[in-house]
Amino acid sequence: MKLWSGRFQKDVNEEVNDFNASIDVDYRMYEEDIEGSIAHVNMIAKCGIIKEEEGQKIVCGLNDILTKIKNGELSFSKENEDVHMNIETMLIDNIGEVAKKLHTARSRNDQVALDIRIYLKKEILNLKKLILDMEKVLLRKGEENLNTIMPGYTHMQKAQPITFSHHLMAYSEMFKRDYERLEDCYRRMNAMPLGSGALATTTYPINRVMVKEVLRFDKVMTNSIDGVSDRDFVLELASSLSILMMHLSRFSEEVILWCSQEFNYVELDDAYSTGSSIMPQKKNPDVAELVRGKTGRVYGNLMGLLTIMKGLPLAYNKDMQEDKEQIFDSVDTVKICLSVFAKMIDTMKVNKENMEKACRDGFINATDLADYMVKKGMSFRDAHHVTGEIVFYAIKEEKVLEEISLEKFKEFSQIFEIDVYEAIDIRKCVENRKVIGGPSPEEVKVRLKELKEFIIVKANERRELCG
Template sequence: MKLWGGRFQKETDKIMNSFNSSISFDYRLYEEDIVGSMAHAKMLCSIGILNEQELEAIINGLNEILEGIKNGEVELSEAAEDIHMNVETLLTAKIGEVGKKLHTGRSRNDQVALDLRMYLKKEVLNLKKLIVKLEKVIFTLGRENMHTIMPGYTHLQKAQPINFCHHLLAYAEMFKRDYERLTDCYKRMDYMPLGSGALATTTYNLDRYMVMELLGFSDVTLNSLDGVSDRDFAIELNSCLSLIAMHLSRFSEEIILWCTTEFGYIELDDAYSTGSSIMPQKKNPDVAELVRGKCGRVYGNLITLLTMMKGLPLAYNKDMQEDKEAIFDSVDNVKICLEIFANMLATIKVNKDRMRKSAGEGFTNATDGADYLVKKGMPFRDAHEVMGKLVFYSIAKDKSLEELTIEEFKSFSSIFDEDIYDALDLSNCVERRRVIGGPSTSSLRIQLDELDAFIKKAE
């Protein structure tokens, strides 16, 4: 029998039951629903709606249901529609008429808003831990590769020499921002909506602040209409997850490129690669490819949530049932992506010699040649033109800049002297970039120290 069936004279159509039911996905809110119900019951007792014996029966019953669901001993029913009505039905069956008092002063509208906030608050903390785990891997790998010269790119064309540590720490900055966004998102999620009722609170003298404290929220929602109809917190979290997924996708794209024969900068561990059913030589970067692919899925969930909410009048509408599958899917996928990507990255083999050799190709030190001329007194635009002509000449002669003779250099400008070779040395090119944020050892130490401090503070 439906808990809301008093006004209805016909049984719900079977297809309607299935279409209307959300238990297939909101079952995962069972712990939050039960813990929230316990807090609500304690508050009802404090204002005289329940007596101590009734409260004890409800709390004991809810604890038994919680353990039963955890242990797989309790079967949830599609006919009961959602996790809230499943719990209430199970409780009433277990402890009798007292169970029917639990829903006093609340609605499923404020109940689901509470459960979802509680669940997502917990998941935000899990996500932050996974970001810290990834940052630890980046820190360790970066520290090991402070002197691993590689080409830096713009437009996917070799640009200037950097080192692998510098490249890795760029992603560390992205994930630090992701961590901070989750922290900020959590603040706006941390408002307790229970007591909003269906839309207009209730005539019972509920103590919302008591429930807030019992459930560990920082404050209560201020407007009951907003309390039941707000899903900004889910949309904002999905937005944060989209940025995390985007950063992982960019990193994955580089992993995929770096482990090709054409680049050969890294080799993936066998545990995080797959083979081909037809080509025996293949070693495919499936982890990185799947991470890259799941980014689009997270984006899609964000659009789902935004579109779901864009035309809804106040207050609650059944459309909002669609929020859970989208945000649950995003949370699940970003969590597994963060975890497996960190594991994959921790096991890569870095081909340092290949990286350095590649940095020596493509005239990545041409800018340093121009800087050399500027320091000798030549205007930068003139220096830029001289080095551009030298690059064109070197291509024609099939030489690198370092392979040119001093006579060849001087044929383009008398300013050149023997110290040009020192200026063009790749290690020197990197080490002379001592500006904060650059790839020099001194700058990298600052960046690594900052990352280390971030990790320690976050743990």
């Protein structure tokens, strides 16, 4: 018999029951459901809504159920629809009639809103740790490749010389912002909805602040309709995870290019590559390709969640049951992608010689040649034009800029002196870019130090939150 069956004269159709049930998805919130129920029952006992001894018996029963679920001694049933009714039914079976007082002064609407917030708060902490693990890998690789020269690209064309460390630090900055977005999401998620009831609170003299403090929320939600009817915190997390996956996908695309024979900038470890069933010579970057592919999955979950919520009148609607499958999938997907991707980057070999060799063509020091003339007194537009003529000549003669004689340089402009060769030396081109945010090893050292400090500070903050 359903816990809500009093008004009904027929049993629910079996197919409808299966269609209505969410236990296959929300079972994973059993610990959070019990945690919230214990806080609730202690509060209603303290407020005199139920007797203290009744509250104690219910709490003992809930703790016993938690232990038995973890030990595999209890199983969930679709007959009981969701995690909340499964646990309440188990409690009634365990301690008898007094268990029916557990649900006093609350609704499944505010119960599920509470459970998913507690659950996702924990997952955000897990995600933040994985981002910090990624940042540690980038820090190590950055320190190892502080002087590894490589071409920087725009439009997938060689553009200007940088270092591999500088390139990796670009991703470290992106992941920092991903971390901060999760922090912001956590802050807004950290409001306690329990006590909102079905939509209009309750006539019982409950103490919501007490529950808020026990469950370590920052504040109590101050509108009961909002408390049960919005899922913007789920949407915000789904959005933050989509942006994070976009960064991982871009990084994946570059890894895929870098380990191709055409680039040969890196070699992936055998443990993070796969082979071909027909071509024995192949070593495929499947990890990076899967991360790139799973990005679409996380995007799809975000669009699904937005679509679910877009037309719902206040307050709660059953449509909102569909939020959990999609946000849980996004969280699971991002966690495995971060974990595997970080290990792939950590174990890959960097072919430093090939990166530097790639700087020899493509005229990636052309901007430095133009800047040389500007520093000698020529306007930038004129210097840009002269450099273009020199590059055209070099292409025609199949030369790089360093191979052009001083006499030939002077045919384009008398401004050139012997020091032009120092100005267009690839390594000097990088070393001289000492502007804040630039690729010079001197400047990248500062960024590496900042990254190290970021990791230490955020790791300490996370430990405090984990309690």
